[in-house]
Amino acid sequence: MREQREAPRSTLKEIARSIFEHALADCSIDRSLDRIVSIATDAGNTRLILDGHDIVALNRLKRVRIVSAGKAAAAMLTSLLSRLPLPSSCDLQGVLIASERPQGLNTAIQYFRGGHPVPNDASFAGAAAALSMLRELRDASRDDTLCVFLISGGASAMMELPLDFAISLEDTIAFHRSLVHCGASIVEINCVRKHFSAIKGGRLGLAAGLANKVSLLVSDVPPAHLDALASGPTIPDPTTVAQCREILAHYKLPEQFPQSVRLFFRSHNLPETPKHGELISPSWKLLDSDELARTAQFHAAQMGFHTIIDNICDDWNYAEAADYLLGRLRQLRREYPKVCLISAGEVTVQVPHTFSNRSPCSATNDQATYVGGRNQHFALYLARQLRLEDGTLAVLSAGSDGIDGNSDAAGAIIDEHTLDGDDPYGSAAHSASTQPRTRRASAEQALQAFDSSTWLRAVGATFITGPTGHNLRDLRILLAM
Numbered sequence: 001m002r003e004q005r006e007a008p009r010s011t012l013k014e015i016a017r018s019i020f021e022h023a024l025a026d027c028s029i030d031r032s033l034d035r036i037v038s039i040a041t042d043a044g045n046t047r048l049i050l051d052g053h054d055i056v057a058l059n060r061l062k063r064v065r066i067v068s069a070g071k072a073a074a075a076m077l078t079s080l081l082s083r084l085p086l087p088s089s090c091d092l093q094g095v096l097i098a099s100e101r102p103q104g105l106n107t108a109i110q111y112f113r114g115g116h117p118v119p120n121d122a123s124f125a126g127a128a129a130a131l132s133m134l135r136e137l138r139d140a141s142r143d144d145t146l147c148v149f150l151i152s153g154g155a156s157a158m159m160e161l162p163l164d165f166a167i168s169l170e171d172t173i174a175f176h177r178s179l180v181h182c183g184a185s186i187v188e189i190n191c192v193r194k195h196f197s198a199i200k201g202g203r204l205g206l207a208a209g210l211a212n213k214v215s216l217l218v219s220d221v222p223p224a225h226l227d228a229l230a231s232g233p234t235i236p237d238p239t240t241v242a243q244c245r246e247i248l249a250h251y252k253l254p255e256q257f258p259q260s261v262r263l264f265f266r267s268h269n270l271p272e273t274p275k276h277g278e279l280i281s282p283s284w285k286l287l288d289s290d291e292l293a294r295t296a297q298f299h300a301a302q303m304g305f306h307t308i309i310d311n312i313c314d315d316w317n318y319a320e321a322a323d324y325l326l327g328r329l330r331q332l333r334r335e336y337p338k339v340c341l342i343s344a345g346e347v348t349v350q351v352p353h354t355f356s357n358r359s360p361c362s363a364t365n366d367q368a369t370y371v372g373g374r375n376q377h378f379a380l381y382l383a384r385q386l387r388l389e390d391g392t393l394a395v396l397s398a399g400s401d402g403i404d405g406n407s408d409a410a411g412a413i414i415d416e417h418t419l420d421g422d423d424p425y426g427s428a429a430h431s432a433s434t435q436p437r438t439r440r441a442s443a444e445q446a447l448q449a450f451d452s453s454t455w456l457r458a459v460g461a462t463f464i465t466g467p468t469g470h471n472l473r474d475l476r477i478l479l480a481m
Contacts, residue, residue: 012394013413015303016477017463019340023296024400027472029075029218032286036216037083046085048146051284055146056212059087062144065137065211066094067130067204069114069159070152070230071401071471072218073098076286077150080216081106093133097126097159099467114158117180117406118173127161127199131207138209145211149204149281153220153471154401155230156190161198163271164264171258178256183350185315186221186228188247193231194273195244196264200231201273205281215283220401220471222314222345223288235283237273244270289344289473292400296342296475305340305479308332314345318374321347322382325478330390333480341478349374351450372452373405375474376462379412380443380452386416393480400475402468407453409462411474419443424458 038049045057064086068077077096086092094109096102101111112126137145162172175196179189194201205213215235221228227238245265248254254262264270293309300307310328313321325343332339375397382395398404398411423442439459446455456462 012392012479012481013396013415016394016396016413016479019296019299019303019477020396020398020475021465022299023292023475024468024470024472026295027287027292027470029072029079029286029470032218033079033083033216036284036286037080039083039085048084050214050216053282055214056143058085060144061086061090061146063091063137063140063146064093065133065145065147065208066092066109066150067097067134067148068094068150069097069126069130069233070150070155070218071099071116071158071467072152072469073150073155073158074100074102075469076152076216076218077109078102080148080150095126095130095133097123097130097155099154099158100469114155116154116157116403118176119157119160119169121169123158123160124169124172127159130159130204131161131199134204134207135209137211140209140211142210142212147208147211147213149213149215149234151215151230151234152218153229153473155233156193156200159199159230159233162196162264163198164260165198167260167264171260174258175261178253181351182251182253182256183317183348184247184251185348186346187225187315188251190221190228190231191239192244192247192253194237194239195241195270196261197231199233201237201239202232202235202279202281203274205234206274206279213281215281217283217285218471219285219288220473223290226283226285234281236276236279236281238275239273241270241272287472289400289475292472292475293342293344296477297340300340300342300477305338306332306336307340307342309342309344311343311345313343313347316347318347318349318378319381322378322385325476326382326385329393329478329480333391338481339479343476343478344473346474347374347378349377349450370449370451371405371407371454372450373399373403373407373409373411375399375404375411376407376409376452376456377447377450378476379414379461380447380456383414383418384440384443384447386419388416390416391480392416393478395479396463396475396477398463398465398475399471400468400473401471402465405453407462408464409453409457410465410468411463412452412456412461413463414456414461418459418461424455
């Protein structure tokens with residue numbers, strides 16, 4: 001009997017992993033650019049066409065400036081440059097802010113290794129270099145100058161510069177950390193970032209003056225809020241200072257900020273971001289989480305699963321999202337023998353601002369920090385909600401960028417037996433008692449400690465891909481049979 005139960009459980013985990021990997025591979029930068037970018041020859045001119053829109057005659061260009069920032073920045077830049085037949089006389093300059101320097105990078109491109117999930121020195125330096133390069137275009141003609149922005153998720157941290165130059169990098173890091181841990185949605189977080197930054201909320205695009213500008217986007221934000229991608233550095237900002245202040249008050253953020261940041265937001269003269277009419281900068285979305293979900297659905301259906309996409313819980317609290325999706329899976333499996341429920345987007349986890357740095361999971365590692373992320377927190381919570389009657393299932397929750405929180409995992413894969421057995425840390429994890437505790441009790445403590453990754457790794461449930469060079473938000477795959 002034991003062997004009969006092991007086989008389908010193992011197979012479902014492998015299937016979940018396969019669906020995720022195939023979906024991400026299908027959402028490639030090259031394929032998306034093939035769909036959007038084309039070159040046409042007309043009356044002796046070589047014209048750049050973006051999704052059917054005639055942008056500019058490439059052979060007439062004197063200057064091309066490119067800013068590429070985010071987790072997919074290197075792939076976007078390399079792929080785009082291979083498609084642009086620029087004249088030899090054209091002056092090409094660019095700034096690449098990415099986690100890795102690509103091989104064979106054009107010498108005309110300055111590279112900065114921006115920080116994530118919080119800014120670093122290179123984040124500041126890269127943003128300053130981009131602003132300086134673009135401000136030289138203020139008197140440029142639209143006919144002979146093209147500015148291309150390649151923006152992907154992660155750029156909010158990787159490319160940053162405070163509007164108040166007196167705010168230090170250290171205080172900016174603390175500001176970003178407070179936002180990430182406050183429990184707000186990414187749209188709310190990036191509204192605040194826009195009004196803090198010298199480059200976000202359209203200010204980077206505005207720096208290029210009247211030059212011909214286009215933005216190509218790989219989105220890690222809700223599809224209806226593309227202005228929130230990387231905090232919208234190149235497109236008009238629909239949010240306002242008043243909305244920013246409402247978010248700050250709702251999440252009680254000023255009391256968590258360093259004094260310099262707190263004083264900045266208290267200013268009565270906080271400047272507005274560029275709005276429609278002030279900034280003309282058309283943009284095209286290459287990829288987003290909807291595309292990732294659709295490709296996952298295709299691969300699951302190919303494997304014989306009745307497959308449903310349900311993204312309603314995007315930006316919900318992790319517990320509410322897990323309870324909802326598990327309830328939906330239970331309902332579907334009563335109707336179909338093989339079910340795949342797919343949900344794209346992100347869940348929120350509010351981490352206490354004053355949380356300790358010591359880990360309760362391992363008494364032999366007193367200096368360990370709490371390790372986890374929203375996907376692993378979601379997965380561990382959901383594992384605790386499973387019942388015997390749920391039968392054979394598997395749940396994968398992972399970030400498409402290959403990174404979940406402050407861990408080295410993309411997320412986790414759990415099943416109905418993840419909590420079976422004794423505490424993986426043994427009695428040493430709770431020196432007050434010599435009696436072994438259950439995995440369920442241990443998992444509950446890990447959740448309360450925001451140490452999901454440490455626990456999941458101990459039972460072999462973490463899902464590790466390494467950085468993918470992509471970022472299309474998170475993907476949850478729930479399988480039952």
